[in-house]
Amino acid sequence: MQRLRLIFQLAVVAAALTAGVRFALGRSLVSVETYCPFGGLETAYSFFTRRQFSCSAGEANLALFIALLVLTLVARKAFCSWVCPVGTLFEWEARLARRLFRRHDFAGRWPLAPRVDRALKVGLRLLVLAVILAATWTTGELVFRGYDPYYIAFSAHGHDVQSWSYAVLGGLLLLGLALPLAWCKYLCPLGVVLWPLSRGGALRLARSSHHCTGCGACDRACPQDLRISAADQVRSGECTLCLACTAACPSPQALELVWPRVGSNRGPR
Amino acid sequence: MKAPAWLVPVLVVLCAVAGVIGSRLAMAPSLVEVFAEASPNAEPRRSVFVVRGVRCVDTAEMAARQLAGIDGVQRLEAFASRARLDVTYDPARVDAAALREAFEGPVHDANSGEYLFDLFEVIEMDGVKIESGREPESP
Structure with a gap:
């Protein structure tokens, strides 16, 4: 089953990279953003209040977000480990770090106290989510794009990606070496949206x-x-x-x- | 009750397929621009353009500005994630070729005041693909 999961992860990463490069070269009109379910949440307010989408978000984002909610109700956060290319990158990095630092688990070199860990998992991710949604819903722009590891890594230097965007991605990867899956556990806004549904997952x-x-x-x-x-x-x-x-x-x-x-x-x- | 492990990847694939199918059902525009009301006797026509360069609401607004002042254009609906522009117009006063020409003309940037060239390229018109720099093939 782990081999099948690796095939899923490789296929999604390859598809996202291909989509990003094809869009950047002008060979496709569909950008990597089209497949991001978080874009569905970002544009949901605009869609349900004005029947219009925000910025470059569209119906695919919304439909994938709804499908993701259904998946989470049944199979918990399976999306994160089977599909999400950012989850894949950080998981691969965590596995690499485990080998480099000769550790036997994914607790990291400096594991956080359980209480701090829980507080960050909920509090920090909720804060990130609130800031992004407030900014997106008030401006109608996908303001998070330049900081989004998915967009930075897979858009082939897409619109809004600046040099500091790569510094953000590099910083997150460095953080991931010390705290495995730091992005997924403590910062991913989609993760905190899925969390309550995942807790009740069948x-x-x-x-x-x-x-x-x-x-x-x-x-x-x-x-x-x-x-x-x-x-x-x-x-x-x-x-x-x-x-x-x-x-x-x-x-x-x-x-x-x-x-x-x-x-x-x-x-x- | 036990569940087989293969259920997880199967559910993932099913939800992905459902998401793709669902995206066909929830089509909504990123931008709607009304230029003029339809005259009572006119029979408006709707043309669908797929335009390279339209990727968000801002670029759709730029494309919409290209149509401002063209006699006979009534309404534009932009679907940014599909790079698609649906234009409703009076065929007695303007035709689809003129609309294409307007989209592909130099774009005036409202912020900088500069003229931008080759920003938009119509690559499909009413379902007919257009070779770069050529007229659409007859269906």
């Missing part, structure tokens, strides 16, 4: 205490650094159903994907 991972050997391989394999071995079911809104934990688990049937069951213990948040 599909989840269940750990069988009967089969589990308590080796902790699942904890170490989780890119989101969730404590899977401490719960009967993973209910965290941050679980991306990447299934790296099930692939790493040495005990068959110890960790499986299930539909919700009533009366199970609370999982990691």
